[in-house]
């Protein structure tokens with residue numbers, strides 16, 4: 518059971534008023550899509566579309582007590598079972614004992630911690646330790662904006678993606694791949710989608726972030742060839758069918774699209790198509806949050822018990838499964854009943870100079886700062902205002918500490 522209080526949900530529902538609908542998850546079951554917790558501004562790459570600031574490398578990591586305080590603030594603001602992205606820069610550059618402590622603390626607060634990394638320093642050993650500490654997902658950012666030596670295109674990076682899949686194998690973590698879509702790789706996206714289809718099950722979520730002019734990136738804004746519709750069309754092209762992109766809505770539909778699918782051989786089949794069915798499911802089961810780390814039997818058991826109180830859902834589930842089985846009968850026969858799960862996510866980040874206030878107000882992806890949650894697009898646009906400010910923080914013994922993000926030597930090197 519989550520502690521998504523009616524007050525929190527009502528507040529979120531109000532924030533989503535402009536983009537509400539029966540299938541809107543925010544304000545009904547969730548108070549936020551996810552919250553980023555930046556535990557370092559340092560990175561071991563310098564991507565051509567990086568959202569960090571020119572000054573990020575000079576910034577000293579925020580104290581561990583401040584990080585833990587921000588986790589408590591996330592729980593306080595959004596409730597239990599909130600998705601937390603432990604990110605940076607690259608979080609694996611933080612002392613690993615602290616990274617483990619951060620994940621363990623997030624678990625203790627009943628949050629859903631995920632590690633967002635470029636994978637370079639995310640060894641098997643580290644992933645094993647973090648999984649034991651309570652990590653839920655690992656998201657690898659791999660694409661040609663990273664300009665990794667020896668990898669000229671997205672296809673050549675598949676070898677690296679396969680290495681990362683093996684590093685996370687058998688740890689109960691959902692493996693996510695983040696790909697920045699830009700003018701230079703849009704033509705390769707269909708083949709990349711075929712790669713993820715081949716690895717469905719081992720890969721749980723294929724997430725595509727659209728090029729945006731923000732931060733220290735040098736490739737600037739996107740051209741017309743890069744759009745949320747364009748990437749959706751790539752996925753539909755590989756699936757060889759139209760897909761119900763608005764069956765589930767998490768925040769503003771212009772911000773992103775989310776679609777859970779089943780992969781049966783080469784067939785990509787949407788799990789849900791009817792926004793009204795989603796709406797009723799959310800309404801009846803909104804306080805049930807599946808924690809995959811507890812195992813799928815326990816998750817199914819929880820929903821089964823919940824359905825006993827609303828028996829009409831047994832009939833609905835039966836009809837739903839019959840429809841899905843009938844739709845996929847040939848593919849199931851061809852593939853001896855082998856079914857894997859793969860979700861798609863397309864994120865339409867905004868350029869720093871073109872923030873849309875309606876979207877920012879309905880933002881589903883926040884960053885927790887010392888001043889509270891801020892929309893990721895807004896945070897990227899004004900990053901120095903947040904990361905370069907000295908702050909007072911509370912130590913776990915209750916005393917107050919001073920954190921200065923810049924050593925005196927760095928202050929002279931600052932770029933405006």
Ligand code: SF4
Pocket residue numbers: 768769772773864865866867876877879880881882883892893894895
């Ligand atoms: S405002 Fe930006 S960060 Fe927030 S959901 Fe929209 S695109 Fe994403």
